[in-house]
Amino acid sequence: xRVRVNPxxxxxxxxxxxxxxxxxxxxxxxxxxxxxxxxxxxxxxxARRAAAACPARAVVLSED
Amino acid sequence: MTARLLAGVxxxxxxxxxxxxxxxxxxxxxxxxxxxxxMLDTLDRSGLLGRGGAGFPAGRKMRTVAAGSKRxxxxxxxxxxxxxxxxxxxxTVLLTRAPHLVLDGIQTAxxxxxxxxxxxxxxxxxxxxxxxxxxxxxxxxxxxxCVTVHELPHRYVASxxxxxxxxxxxxxxxxxxxxxxxxERGVAGRPTLVNNVExxxxxxxxxxxxxxxxxxxxxxxxxxxxxxxxAGPPDVRRVIxxxxxxxxxxxxxxxxxxxxxxxxxLVGGYFGTWLPTGLALHTPLSHxxxxxxxxxxxxxxxxxxxxxxCGVTETARVAAYLAAESAGQCGPCINGLPAIADALRxxxxxxxxxxxxxxxxxxxxxxxxxxxxxxxDGATRFVASALATFSDDVTAHRSGRPCAASGTPGWLPxxxxxQAEPGWR
Numbered sequence: 453x454r455v456r457v458n459p460x461x462x463x464x465x466x467x468x469x470x471x472x473x474x475x476x477x478x479x480x481x482x483x484x485x486x487x488x489x490x491x492x493x494x495x496x497x498x499a500r501r502a503a504a505a506c507p508a509r510a511v512v513l514s515e516d
Numbered sequence: 517m518t519a520r521l522l523a524g525v526x527x528x529x530x531x532x533x534x535x536x537x538x539x540x541x542x543x544x545x546x547x548x549x550x551x552x553x554x555m556l557d558t559l560d561r562s563g564l565l566g567r568g569g570a571g572f573p574a575g576r577k578m579r580t581v582a583a584g585s586k587r588x589x590x591x592x593x594x595x596x597x598x599x600x601x602x603x604x605x606x607x608t609v610l611l612t613r614a615p616h617l618v619l620d621g622i623q624t625a626x627x628x629x630x631x632x633x634x635x636x637x638x639x640x641x642x643x644x645x646x647x648x649x650x651x652x653x654x655x656x657x658x659x660x661x662c663v664t665v666h667e668l669p670h671r672y673v674a675s676x677x678x679x680x681x682x683x684x685x686x687x688x689x690x691x692x693x694x695x696x697x698x699x700e701r702g703v704a705g706r707p708t709l710v711n712n713v714e715x716x717x718x719x720x721x722x723x724x725x726x727x728x729x730x731x732x733x734x735x736x737x738x739x740x741x742x743x744x745x746x747a748g749p750p751d752v753r754r755v756i757x758x759x760x761x762x763x764x765x766x767x768x769x770x771x772x773x774x775x776x777x778x779x780x781x782l783v784g785g786y787f788g789t790w791l792p793t794g795l796a797l798h799t800p801l802s803h804x805x806x807x808x809x810x811x812x813x814x815x816x817x818x819x820x821x822x823x824x825x826c827g828v829t830e831t832a833r834v835a836a837y838l839a840a841e842s843a844g845q846c847g848p849c850i851n852g853l854p855a856i857a858d859a860l861r862x863x864x865x866x867x868x869x870x871x872x873x874x875x876x877x878x879x880x881x882x883x884x885x886x887x888x889x890x891x892x893d894g895a896t897r898f899v900a901s902a903l904a905t906f907s908d909d910v911t912a913h914r915s916g917r918p919c920a921a922s923g924t925p926g927w928l929p930x931x932x933x934x935q936a937e938p939g940w941r
Contacts, residue, residue, distance in 0.1 A: 458693045459846035460888050479882050483847035 453491045454514050455499050457484050461510035468511050471502040490516075518733055520741050521717050522757045525613040531647065533654040536616035543620045544723055545660075546627040555628055556582070559719070561727035563739045568596060568712030569787075569815040571738070571803045574719070577709065580699050582629045584707025592703040593626045593634040593661070594684070597644065597713040598668045598675035601785040602837075602929045603817045606743035607713050609755040611644045614717065615651035619663060621716025624723045626661040629709050633662060636713075637680055640667035669939055670931065672786075672841035676889045677710040679843075688940035690843040691889030712815070714743050735761030735802045742801060747929070748773035748820030758801065765797030768820055779823045780905050782928070784814030786834050787894025790827070790905035793820070810901070819928060826921040827906035828913050831899060832857070832864035833926045838895040843940070849892045852883035856899055863913050873914070876903075 455475060457468070464482035475495055477485045491499055503511040519525075524539050546552045560575035585591045595618065599607040611618060622634045636652075638644045649665050656662075666684065668674050674689035681702045683689035702708025711719075718740060722730050731739040738760045744767060747753045752773045758766075764783065768775045781796035783789055789811035791799065799809050806813050821827060839853035859876045862868050880900050883892045903910055909919050 458888070459848065459886060460693050462847060464847055479848065481847055481851040483851075483886070485882065485886070 453496055453499065454488060454516060455486055455491055455503075456488070456512040456514065457486060458510045458512055459483075461508045463508050463510075465507050467505050467507065468502045471505055472498050475499070476502070518741055518759050519757045520721055521610060521614060521617060521714070521743060522755075527613075531613055531615055531651065533616055533651070536614070540617070540620075540721070541724060543623065543720065546624065546723075552628055552630075555624070555723060558722060558727045559628070562722050562730040563727075563737070564715065564718055564722065564730065565738050565803065566712060567714035567718070567742070567816065569784075569813075571813065574711070574715055577699065577711075578625065578628055581707045581709040584699065585630045589706045590633075591629045591631045591707045591709060593622055593629065593631045594677075594680065594698070594703060594708050594710045595622050595634065595636040595663075595713050595716055596675055596677070596680060596710055597636060597638045597648070598680070599639060599815075600670075600672045600675040601745075601787075601815055601817060602672075602931055603745060603747065603782075603785050603819055604815055605745045605753070606755045606816055608639075608642070608644050610713055610717055610743065611638060612647040615648050616655070617717040617720045618648075618713045619651055619655065619659070620720035620723070621711075621713075621718070622663055623659055623661060624719050625709060625711065625716060629707075631661060631709070633664070635664050635666060635684060635703065637666045637668050637675070637684075639670050641670075642667075669941065671843075671940065672838065673843050673889060673891050674940070676891075678889070680710065681708060683941070690845055690940055691887075691891070693888045714816075734759040735800065735804075737804060738802045742816055744771075744801065744816045744818055746771040746773065746818050746820075748775075748818075749777035749822040749824075750774060753929075761800045761802050761805065763797065764791075764799050764801060764818055767801060767818060768797075773820055775820065777822055778820035779825070780821050780827055782819040782821065783817070784812045785817040786838060786898055787890070788812060788814045788817065789897060789901040790831075791901070792905055796820075812897075821927065824921055825924060825927040826864070826909065826919050827902060828860070828909050828918070829864045829921070829924070830926065830928050831902035831906070832860035833930060834928060835860045835895065835899055837930050838891070838898070842891060843889075846887040846892075848883045848886035852879050852892060853895055855879050856883070856895070860899065863910065864918070866916065866918075868914055868916065870914070 469476040564574040565571045678692040698708040835857040839857040
């Protein structure tokens, strides 16, 4: 699984960084920085929770 | 001598259909499935790469769109002649002087992918629009596929393919989050072939003369000719056609520039790369050649900056333009590009603050790759290459001793405030 952010939808709520701090950093303006690498299996549940909790529906999970 | 698209083209010669047919002969029709399949093979064998900037193999893109039609939706051809780059003139020259080559290419592409409609998008209010509308009307009765001409608002990112599609579908001309890409779901939700108009013009000649002819000039791995918008000292601004692989030095000489009067060369436009003159002159104009020196061919723009200009000032001007041209959709672009532009303005004109140096490096790194489109990537590449290429000038500016040329009028072309329009529809 990979985590992407739809940068058009994202308005820097920061919920993803709270729920998935191991994987998501925020830049100095509060927007998430992701490196696009495959997500480690132990973080998948947290990632799903972050995607569901994003108020902007900007966290995009893809299976590959 | 190597002119193909611009062969026989001159301001003194009209761009009518009759002149076009005299010059190039009739376009071979692709009536049968066998002829269409044969033309796809010809395109693959030609090695034609898209001329809009990305350099994707034209044959592979077309096969992807044609495959979409097998899933039941009729494809659409979208010819991109918007030329959002202020330093680019090649699409304007092609569309005003040889519009029928582009229209031939649109017809051929439509046959190849099985499209029943085509759209040609040009810049709003330009001379190009009048020229192409006239050309379309000259052949409306004989063309198999109807071509609709559209005029796009003049914004830098509006001609990005997902922005074009969104605009044609009734939205704003702003880049969209992908996937789906236009080849999957584009105009009216149908698979859409988006090609730069120069790519389509090459296709028109390829249909007439074949792959072997096409490959006869240029770099064997990226064959053919290339339209290049050239600017440089003493006072050259023109479009010329050269074989791919021509060195930047040869190009400048052929265009009538004096390479020894250049302090640095910008290749690829405002998403492109500044190269030191010594390095640039020996670099071949090919995707591979430019990649090897950390650059990119982009949409064929070469600007040799005269020694009388200030590279830092020019970079600050373009950075401010690119920041203002953000579609304003993605946070890193909205926040990062103005921060970068402001730091460059203070580097160029003062007052400089040394704390801006690490901040600028940080912003350039953090903004890169974080937009829905490549606007932040292009802008940061442009600025980062300027900081490296003009490093001596940057040092002088940082120490409060800007170079003699700073404060001189800008040299790189930018749209005037009058041309800039606020709307995205």
